[in-house]
Amino acid sequence: MSTLELGTAPTDAEPGTPPGTGTTVCGWVRPGPTVRERRADILLGLGMALAAVIGTELARGASSAKVDLGIGGVEAYVLSAATVLPLCFRRRYPIPVLLAVAVLFVVSGERVTFAFAGNLTTQASMFMAIYAAVAWAVDRRLMKASVAVVFIAMFGWLTINFVKALRNNSIEGPNHALFSPYVSSVVLTVALNVLYFFGAYFWGRTAWGIARQQHELEQQAAELAAQQEANSRRAVIDERLRISRELHDVVAHHISSIGVQAGGARRVMDTDPAAAKDALSVIENSSRTAVNEMRQLLGMLRAADPELDVAGTGPKAPQAGADRLPALIAEVNGEGLQVGFHQIGPPVKLPETVSVSVYRIAQEALTNVRRHSTARSAHITLRYLGDAVELEVIDDGRPKHAPVGSRLGHVGIRERVGLLGGESEIGPRPVGGFRVRVRIPLNPQNRPMTEGSLDE
Template sequence: MTVHDTSGSPGRLATFFATDDDWEREGSITLGDWLVGAIVLVASLATLELIRGVGTLDSSDAPTWVEWLAVVSGAALLVFRRRFPLTVALLAGAHMFVAGVWLPMVMGLLPMQIIYFVAFFAGAAWARRRRDMVVVMGLITLFMFAWIAWQYAVGSGLDEIRESTADTEGSSLIGPVSAYVLLTTVVNLLYFAGAIVGGQVAWRGARQKAELAEQAATIAAQSGQLQRRAVIDERLRIARELHDVVAHHVAVVGVQAAAGRKLLERGRPGDIEGAAEALGNVEASAREGVTQMRSLLGTLRDPAGDAEAGAEGVRRPEPRLEDLPALLDGARESGLWVDYQAVGPVEDLPVPLAHSVYRIVQEALANVRRHSTADRAQVVLRVDRATAAPYAEVEITDNGRPRHGTSGSGLGLLGVRERAAIRKAEVDIGPRAVQGFRVRVRFPIETEVPA
């Protein structure tokens, strides 16, 4: 069985000319096109008159206005070369043929040769469909070489060459007539091939530039999406922070206010001091809640700020493990007995991870005070870096039962799950088999990501 190679010369030519590419290069008539046409027109007419002045056109029988008309019509083609590239290329080929037959001296002018070259170049560079370009430019090239061959085979071309080279000795390898024919063929081949290949190279450059512009637009769009996503993520983060702060401190305020009210209602000796202490705890918790909310809102007003905050409301650092004892003391002051145990090198936890641990403990204890009958809770923080998969685990358990009529919105535990998902952590939230409720989150330390 014979296997045919499809990567031969036709395939490579089709690839080079991009015949299967549907991209269309849009062109329009601009002021620059009119300027090009005007400059070429002036240069062509000036060259024509200079040649006439030295007597080169004495053998031409055509009226002057016809020669001028040929030059003007040729220069006018360049104005429309980008808007109608293949039409201009066909008209330039026809103009070249007509002028070559009836006005050969005009057709041979250097400005006119430049006009034809630019027209053919534009046909290859600006054609909308590459298949049409290949067909049209191929037909123009074949027609021009057929015309040259006809002049040599049937016309008076060879006779004129013999007359002009009659006194020439020529080369011992090739005669003057053959040399003239070969030279003319090579020059025309380079002329048309240069225009077509150069135009195709220009088209490919424009195609690549358009692809880069499209990629840049795609990158800009994706960048905008990422920025919007970052804004949404930041809003969710701040919403979680606000929920944790408000839930914790409002729970403390509620418990302490209820305790103070009961003490005042009993009116026993010593209850006034207890009520005053409860109200003091309410005040302290309210102040701390307001301070933390100001800190969070400061991130919206001045994201670049990193100054520590006081009562003035300036930003301060986010809570860390060093702040955990104060959090537990606040829970104890509200009547909940809390036991804390740290296992392993907890002091080496990265700050963002420590912040997540703090917020999870804060949310879990707030839920215990609001939704449980528990009077005891245990917080255990374990850090193990010796295993194959180092981890940091925080577990909060209590000994209570759900309190009726205190169902929440579920946003607190949702925030815990979101914090865990961001850091690819394992989450175990739910009732314990024996008694109470458990919140356990295990963070893989090696996949630590920025907060």
Template sequence: MRPRTPRPLVVDTLIAVAMAVVALLLGQESRSQGWAELDARGHVLVALAQLPVALRGRWPLGVFAFLQVVTVVHDGLGYWPVLCTFGSMLALYTVASVCPVRVAVACAVCMTAVWAYAGLVVRPSSPGSVLGPALLYCTVLVWFGHLARRSAELTRRLRAEQAEQARRAVAEERGRIARELHDVVAHHMSVISVHAGLARFVFDSDPAKARGALGTIADTSGEALEELRRMLQVLREEDPEAPARAPMPTLARLGELLDRVRAGGLPVDLAVEGTERPLPPGVELCAYRVVQEALTNALKHAGPARAHVELRYGTQELAVRVTDDGEGTNPARVPAGGGHGLIGMRERANLYGGTISVGPRSEGGYEVRLTLPTSAAERSRRGAPEAER
């Protein structure tokens, strides 16, 4: 028997009391129906055939068995059998709604036998007039109880699926936040590390340059804290008193990113082809983060080099290309397993139906190519989700 959340005891108690009252009032017609008039013993038996129904949610089989025993005693003493049917029928329905079909069918056979005892043994009647209604009622009760059980199982399954979807959504959101944190921290810490090394190297020989490096460190760390604060506000989004968070980075802020990279010691230039236009927020964030990760890798691994960023706006897609002329063939630039940054870039590209290629160039240096569809129809054709994160 599957676990079942019991109904409120108060509700079942009210149902049991109501049935007992109806049965006792109906019992006043026993003599007119040709059966023994209810006496004190009869009243007790009728009450015992209804009141235990209050506990049917906790012990369905036990309540059903007890009611059948009371019914057999009641009918054997010559009282009107109809008075004990209400509780037995409700108990059979409850058994069918919480127990396997074979158990419900066995209980239905038992109740049919009790009814046959009253109609064929205590007061012999036509078998058809006794067994027909008994089989009909028992079949209907078992069928409706089985439907209720299936409905409850489907509801539990649906809730379990919804809970699983919620857990999956939480995991995906954690992955997204992890990617954001990696992109934010990795880039800014790379800039800070470069300038910290520069400041230490020229601290005595060139105090002005050291102060400039420390100023860049202060500015970069402030920007990193601001972006981290924005990520924390994403996690506190349900708080109505939380301040409105700043928009996520877009291609309009690409100039600020390039300035930080230049300040970190990597010369970089930008070329834009096509007509610049607003793009879906997720597409712009994806392009921005890929450029950020590519320049961060160049800043850390390329050595003395120059970088070039190219944006090409097409009618249906955005193409991004980041190259440098540093030590592109150095195996140290390609961490084992691709590195978390490279994994993050590929995940972002896949999320928006794009393609990305990362690797050394034949003429030297390193290259990152990203192509993103910019229209909902094109993203749908490539199998990407239409909803923007």
């Protein structure tokens, strides 16, 4: 019979079919029912048992002939209730419940014939047992074997009843239709039973598949969240490491200057005290500037991942700085984006870390415009505000329809500006386009002290 295919289907016939141990091939096993679901099953089973007893009594009253209630006059009621009571554990023990309901279903059909066909509760019990077994069974191979056995038994029982009816000539009728009453009855009964049993099976399989898909979606969401968090952390670390390399250049310049001035002061200390005094003054100012630059970044840079390998970065590029913004703009203009530049206020000498940060922020902002925007033009404005410097990069485009990245560049910009005690504003403009605007104080004494400052 075709139902035998349910038990002999190959492993890949249903995604996640388990091996002999009962664990799924893809590593997923449907979690068992919750306490609330178990309680709901118990209440459902008890309610259906009561409904089955009432249905049996109603069938007895509706019968035109005298009915046999069985042993002690209560067998019919006991069997009706017993057929549905296993459903109290349908999600907790789905396969044993299926087998128990199947046995009681056949016994009830043989012993309580007057109420079997008309008792909807009894009829529903078999459907629910098949559905629960397919939807909740952990061992998928055992489930398929159990369902196949039940199907063979049910259709075999149906066939035996057809044979009995044919021998007893119990299906007769006066109508002269295309098919005889017996053939019509057999076709209708088989069709209804096929819909009944296989409908329960495929409905349960759909429920199991939906549960598995939901689990996979939840797992993917958790993995994406973890990956996004790791990428954000890596972006911050990469930005700190780049700052550390730039800080090395800044401090090395001051230390070299200190060394030169100290050597000169030593040589002229006896012959020209005034020159030695000037050299010592330069040393004092250079060392103070170097300390002020380092104290803003040292504590945060200590938090960078020590396992990252920053060696072998290749040939050293020219030192980045605010004075190199025109060269950056000229480079970008040759790549299909027209960039304007406007400077407001008299230029002043910026601290090295601030100058480098202004260049890096403009570079990152223009890179985002090229990669993730439809903009044809952009504009950079550099404002000298006396005690601070402000950089603004705006464009006239819209985000591309394709995936636009994870905005980790914005994370790096905020990290850099935050380390320097500045403020940042990144987001779409009300009139269209996108804006990146940062303001960085020039006076190191006004910047917030970090945990790892040299005052420790």
